[in-house]
Each structure stands twice: as C-alpha cells, then as structure tokens.
Amino acid sequence: MKKNTILLAALLTFVFTELSAQTNFDFDTNTTSTNGGGDSVSEEIDGITMTLTGASDLRLFAGNGFGGSSGNIALTTIKPTSVTITFSDPVYMYSIRPLSATGETVTYTLTPDGDNSRAVDVALTGGTLPNDDPVTLNWESVTSVVVTSSAGSSNYTFDDIFVSKRPPLPFDFDTNTTVDSGSVSEEIDGITMTLTGAPDLRLFAGNGFGGSSGNIALTTIKPTSVTITFSEPVYMYSIRPLSATGETVTYTLTPDGDNSRAVDVALTGGRLPNDDPVTLNWESVTSVVVTSSAGSSNYTFDDIWAINDFVASTNEVGINSVDIVMYPNPTSDVFYIKGLKAKRKLSIYDIQGKLMLKEDEYLDNTIIDISRFKSGLYLVELKSNNGVLVKRLVKH
Numbered sequence: 001m002k003k004n005t006i007l008l009a010a011l012l013t014f015v016f017t018e019l020s021a022q023t024n025f026d027f028d029t030n031t032t033s034t035n036g037g038g039d040s041v042s043e044e045i046d047g048i049t050m051t052l053t054g055a056s057d058l059r060l061f062a063g064n065g066f067g068g069s070s071g072n073i074a075l076t077t078i079k080p081t082s083v084t085i086t087f088s089d090p091v092y093m094y095s096i097r098p099l100s101a102t103g104e105t106v107t108y109t110l111t112p113d114g115d116n117s118r119a120v121d122v123a124l125t126g127g128t129l130p131n132d133d134p135v136t137l138n139w140e141s142v143t144s145v146v147v148t149s150s151a152g153s154s155n156y157t158f159d160d161i162f163v164s165k166r167p168p169l170p171f172d173f174d175t176n177t178t179v180d181s182g183s184v185s186e187e188i189d190g191i192t193m194t195l196t197g198a199p200d201l202r203l204f205a206g207n208g209f210g211g212s213s214g215n216i217a218l219t220t221i222k223p224t225s226v227t228i229t230f231s232e233p234v235y236m237y238s239i240r241p242l243s244a245t246g247e248t249v250t251y252t253l254t255p256d257g258d259n260s261r262a263v264d265v266a267l268t269g270g271r272l273p274n275d276d277p278v279t280l281n282w283e284s285v286t287s288v289v290v291t292s293s294a295g296s297s298n299y300t301f302d303d304i305w306a307i308n309d310f311v312a313s314t315n316e317v318g319i320n321s322v323d324i325v326m327y328p329n330p331t332s333d334v335f336y337i338k339g340l341k342a343k344r345k346l347s348i349y350d351i352q353g354k355l356m357l358k359e360d361e362y363l364d365n366t367i368i369d370i371s372r373f374k375s376g377l378y379l380v381e382l383k384s385n386n387g388v389l390v391k392r393l394v395k396h
Contacts (some may be wrong), residue, residue, distance in 0.1 A: 022088070023091075025050045025161040028071040029388060033060050039073045050092065050161060054083035067099040068132030070347065070355040071160040075101045079153035085145040090114070091163035093139040094237075099146065099157040100127035108151040110135075114142035134160055136279050138238065138305070139238040164307075171304040172202055174214040184217045191234065193304060197226035211275030212302040219245045222296035228288040234306035237281040241290065242300040243270035250293040250306035253278075257287045270300070277303055283377060326380060333371040337382070340364040344382040348393070370395055 021101070023046040033041040041058045042051040052058055054169035055076035063069030076083065098108050103126050110120040117139035122129070130379065142163075142296070147156055171193045178185045184201045186193040195201055197312055198219035206212030219226065241251050246269045256260040265278050272278065290299055324339040335347075348370070356373060361381065373395050382389040 005073070005271070016026070020362070022106060023048060023163050025163070026071055026159060027074045029350040029383065031037045031060060031072070033058065033074075046131070046165075047089075048086040048163065048165065050163075051086045051088075052158065052371045053086070054081060055080040055156075058083075061101065062388045063159060063353070066101070067159075068127035068134070068354065069099065070349075071101065071159075073101065073157055073159045074157060075099075079155055081117065081153045082146055082148045083156045085158075087159065087164060090141045090143050091165060093117075093137050093145070094162040095134040095136050095160070096162070097129065097134045097158065097160040098122050098124070099129070100124055100155050100283045101157040103152065104128040104154055106154055108154070108233075109150075110137075111146045111148070112137075112139045112142045113144050114139045117142060127254040134162075138144045140303045142314055145178040162371070169305065172214055172302060175342065178293045179201060179203055191306070192231040193306070194229045194231075195226060195301065196229070198299075201226075204244065206302060209244070210271040211240060212242065212300075212303075213276070216242065216300055216302045217243065218242075218300040219298060222294075222298055225289055226299045228290070228304065230286050230300075230306065233284045233286050236280050236285045236288070237305040237307070238279050238303070240272065240277040240279040240301065240303040241265050241267070242272070242302065243267055243298050245298040246270040247294065247297055249297055251297070251299070252293075253280075254279075254289045254291070255282045256287050259336050277305075281376040282314075324389060324391075326391050326393065328391075330396050332371070332396045334367050334369050335393065336365050336367060337362070337380075338365045342384065344384055344389075347381045347383075349381065350376065 007169055025045060027043060029045055031041065038058060039056050040051055040053045041060060042049055053075055055078055057078050058074065058076050060073055063071065063073040069165050073357065094111065095129065100106060105125050108122045108124065108297045109119055110122060118134065120137060122135050169184050171188060173186060173257050175186065175188060177184065182199045182201060183194055183196045184203065185192055195217050198221055200221050201217065201219050203215045204218055206214065208215035234378050236255065236312050243249060249302045251265045251267065252262055253265060263278065263280060314396040324337065325336050326335060328335060342356040342365055345358040347355060355372065356378065378393045378395060380391050
C-alpha cells in the first residue's frame with residue numbers, strides 16, 4: 001500500500017521512496033525530542049510532521065512491548081490535564097495506541113478537529129487497551145487531536161499513530177454508480193467495485209437506515225449469497241452490511257485477500273450494533289463472498305471503504321529496490337535478505353501491526369527463521385539512519 005514521494009534525511013542526501021497509503025508514527029524514525037524530557041516530541045515521516053505537546057517533560061522511552069507497543073513510546077512522567085497531537089498537513093487518521101506507562105485505569109477522551117469527526121472515549125485498564133488492540137478512528141481532515149483524562153490529569157502515553165494524506169475510497173452507491181441486469185457497480189478513483197449474485201440488485205434511498213447515507217444497494221429476493229468484487233487489489237477497511245427488510249441474522253463475509261480471515265456480522269432488526277460499520281482491515285482483497293445464517297437473505301450494503309493496495313519500499317542513495325533481494329518468498333520456514341551494505345535494524349510485523357520478530361543488527365544474507373509463524377502475509381521492515389525499507393513476505 002505505497003505511493004511515490006521524496007523524504008529528506010537530516011544532514012544527508014535525498015532518499016527515494018515509495019510511501020505507504022498509511023504512515024505509522026511509531027516514535028522510532030526521524031524523531032526529535034529532548035534528552036530528559038522537553039515540551040514536545042515530533043516525528044517526520046512521508047513528508048508529514050506529527051508533534052506531541054502539552055507537558056514540559058515529554059520524552060521517548062523503550063516500550064518493551066507494553067500494551068502491544070513496538071520500539072519507542074512517547075510519554076510524560078508528570079500528569080498534565082491534556083496533551084495535543086498535531087499534524088503539519090490534514091490527514092486521514094486510521095488508528096492510535098493510547099496507553100498509560102504508569103498503569104492507570106482511566107478513560108481518555110480523544111477530540112479531533114477534523115470534518116465530521118466525533119470524539120472517542122478510550123478505556124484503559126492497568127494502562128493498556130482491551131486485548132492490546134489499537135483504537136480504530138477513521139477520522140477525516142484532522143490537523144489536531146486533544147487528549148484529556150477522566151482522572152483530570154494522567155501520564156499520557158502513545159504509540160502507533162496511523163494516518164495517510166489521502167483517505168480510503170468510500171463506495172457509497174452515490175457516485176458514478178451503474179445498475180445493470182444482476183449487478184450494481186461503482187467507479188471511484190480508477191477502481192470499480194461490483195456487487196453481483198441476484199437478478200434484482202438495485203439502488204434504493206437508505207433514508208439513514210442503520211447509519212446509511214444516500215443510496216443503499218440491496219436485493220428484494222433472497223439469494224443464498226452475493227459477491228463484492230474490485231477491479232484491482234484493495235486494502236478494505238470497513239463495510240456497512242444491513243438487511244432492508246429488518247432481518248435478525250448473521251452474515252459471514254469471506255475475503256480472498258492475503259491472510260484475511262472471514263468475519264461474522266450479527267444484525268438485529270437488519271441493523272448493526274449502534275449502527276457502527278464493521279471494521280475489517282483486510283489486505284490485498286479482490287472479492288468478498290457474503291452468506292447468511294438464514295441460508296438466504298435480503299442482503300443490503302452501504303459505505304464500503306477501501307484503498308489501492310500497493311507494495312512498500314524505501315531505498316537509500318545508490319541502492320535500487322532490485323538490489324535488495326528477499327528470498328525465498330514465499331517461504332515455509334526460513335528466508336534471507338541480500339544486497340545490504342551495512343547492518344540494519346530488522347522488524348517483522350503481521351498485517352494487524354503486531355511485532356513478531358526483531359533484530360537490532362541484521363547482517364546481509366543472515367538466516368531468518370519464521371517457522372513458528374502462522375501462514376499468511378507479513379511485513380519485513382529494515383531501518384537505517386537514511387531510511388526504511390519495507391517488503392512483503394508470504395509464509396506458507
């Protein structure tokens with residue numbers, strides 16, 4: 001999930017990059033802070049600068065995996081009443097990992113300034129999130145977020161702030177939509193999404209049902225399944241499945257993407273709990289088959305959020321991406337990376353962002369054992385002072 005841009009390396013030459021549709025401010029790359037604490041911590045990645053302010057002792061600290069963190073975390077050891085996260089450009093903010101390094105059981109309120117972005121309450125127990133899962137936000141046009149605490153003041157701590165300059169594509173059945181015999185399709189930003197599986201698929205005014213906006217796509221007969229396809233692989237963030245006839249039923253959504261697991265979605269009276277869309281975070285998806293616990297249903301959909309799925313790479317001066325080779329790929333147990341001219345910090349993540357393996361000094365062509373990993377897609381990250389290289393690895 002990458003796009004072309006240029007990064008400046010401080011006191012170094014330009015680094016040519018393919019940038020992720022998502023940028024992860026993880027406090028590990030191009031980060032500026034004051035030893036012993038200061039009034040800000042900032043990080044510049046992909047041409048965006050994120051800055052954390054609001055306390056006189058903001059600093060970086062080794063997270064050691066606390067609360068699902070990886071590498072450094074940013075924190076304050078005093079307890080300010082609030083802290084503020086700002087971005088140098090408006091961003092689409094996907095998720096964040098708020099924590100309390102002192103183990104507080106507390107609720108943070110995150111209030112963004114973005115268009116149509118609502119404040120979110122985040123409950124921490126012992127300083128960590130439920131199941132160590134990051135908080136999904138899906139906020140648009142954000143330049144700042146103010147974080148406050150139910151305790152009045154807290155040891156605010158953060159890691160893994162995921163953003164992008166461009167939001168995902170909202171297939172909402174309101175733009176460039178075509179209804180044909182047995183299908184409904186919509187083309188946005190060069191990607192065509194098509195819904196098939198019933199001869200009477202059509203558009204209908206949702207009138208806000210189940211949180212919908214504008215049109216919804218539905219079938220009035222009850223097929224056993226419907227299929228959503230994309231004209232090219234996408235990263236699929238979320239979807240709003242409904243039943244226009246008010247069924248209480250469970251849909252099963254089964255994607256074809258790399259390491260993407262099927263999801264069961266329970267509807268009551270045809271609606272989702274709290275009318276919230278279903279978060280998916282599926283990678284490399286070209287089709288999704290939807291079935292029903294009732295055997296057949298009046299399948300209804302709105303708000304399918306996706307974005308182009310690109311491959312990542314970031315290269316140092318004098319090194320072309322073809323010079324760095326990861327092999328064998330796919331692999332069932334071990335792999336190697338050759339073409340590196342110096343030691344690199346190596347990290348391997350699953351597609352949920354969980355750190356699976358880390359080596360602080362990886363040498364060229366050294367064996368890497370991933371036999372304990374589950375089958376699926378992983379991201380292999382190599383860091384130096386000059387930049388970051390990220391490649392995909394498939395484990396059989």
